[in-house]
Amino acid sequence: MSVIMKDIMEAMEQWCPGSLACSWDNSGLQVGSEQQTVSRILVALDASMEVVREAASLGAELIVTHHPLIFGGLQNLCLDCYPQSVVALLLQEGIAHFAAHTNLDIVAGGVNDTLAEILELQDITSFAAEGDMDGLGRIGHLPQSLSFLELEDLVKEKLALDYLKVVPLERTIHKVAVCGGSGMELLTAAKQEGADCLISAEGKHHQGFMARQLDIALIDAGHFHTECVIVPVIARYLQKEFPDLAVLCSKAERSYWLIR
Secondary structure, eight states, X not given: OOEEHHHHHHHHHHHSOGGGSOTTOOOEEEESOTTOEESEEEEESSOOHHHHXXXXXXXXXXXXXXXXXXXXXXXXXXXXXXXXXXXXXXXXXXXXXXXXXXXXXXXXXXXXXXHHHHTTOEEEEEEOOSGGGTTOEEEEEEEEEEOHHHXXXXXXXXXXXXXXXXXXXXXXXXXXXXXXXXXXXGHHHHHHTTOSEEEEEOOOHHHHHHHHHHTOEEEEOOHHHHHGGGHHHHHHHHHHHOTTSEEXXXXXXXXXXXXX
16 A cells, blocks of 8 residues: 655644744755655665665655755755765655654654653653754653763663763762753753753763853763664654555664764
C-alpha cells in the first residue's frame, strides 16, 4: 500500500506544526512533490549523500529528517557543491525529502522532551528564553542527586558516548536543563530556572567562561548524539499513522566528529 506525500506532510503538521518553527528555519518539504507516491520511508537526522544512497538501496521514496537540507536560498545549481549535489541525487533517484526541525525541538514529545526522558529527568517542563528560542529547552529533576562525575557517567551511558566536553561543578547536581543540538545560548535562562547543569552541544569559549561566573555546570554531549534520539521517535509516529507503510531508521549515518 502507498500514500501520497501530502498525507504524510499533514500527519507531521498535526504533530509538530510548522508555525512553531523559528523564523530563520526551513522546515517542511525540501525536495519532491506533494503528489509523490510513498510506500517506504527512511528516517534520519540528516539527508547526507550516504543516507540518500541508503534510501535508494532500500527502495524508499521519502527521507524524513530532523535537519533541513536547504537553509538559505541556493545561489546556483552547481553539482560539485553541497547541498546541490544531494538535491541532484534525490531528484535522480526520485526520492522526496521532508524535514521537521525547530518545530520538532519545541513541540511536546519532540527532540527535547525525548532527550530529557532518556536522561531520566522528572517533573519535566519547558522554559523560556528570549526571541526564537522561547520554550525550546526542557528542565527537570534527577531521580536522585548526583555528583558531577556521576552525572557525566549517566550522560555517557544514556547517549552511548565515550567522551564529553564539560565545565564541571564541585557540588551536588539536583536540577538539569537540556536542549538538543546547538542550545548553549539557553545558559542564562537555565540558570534563572534554577538549573545546576545545562546539557546541550556546540559550547563556545565565552559560554564556558560565563558558566563559571554563574556557578552552573555545562555538559557538551555533541550535536549528533543529543538529537539522534529523535530518529526512532519519528519512525514510531509515522508507523502508527501509516501502519501499511514500511518505515525504517537509517543505519548509515553517524557523527562525523572524532576525538583523537
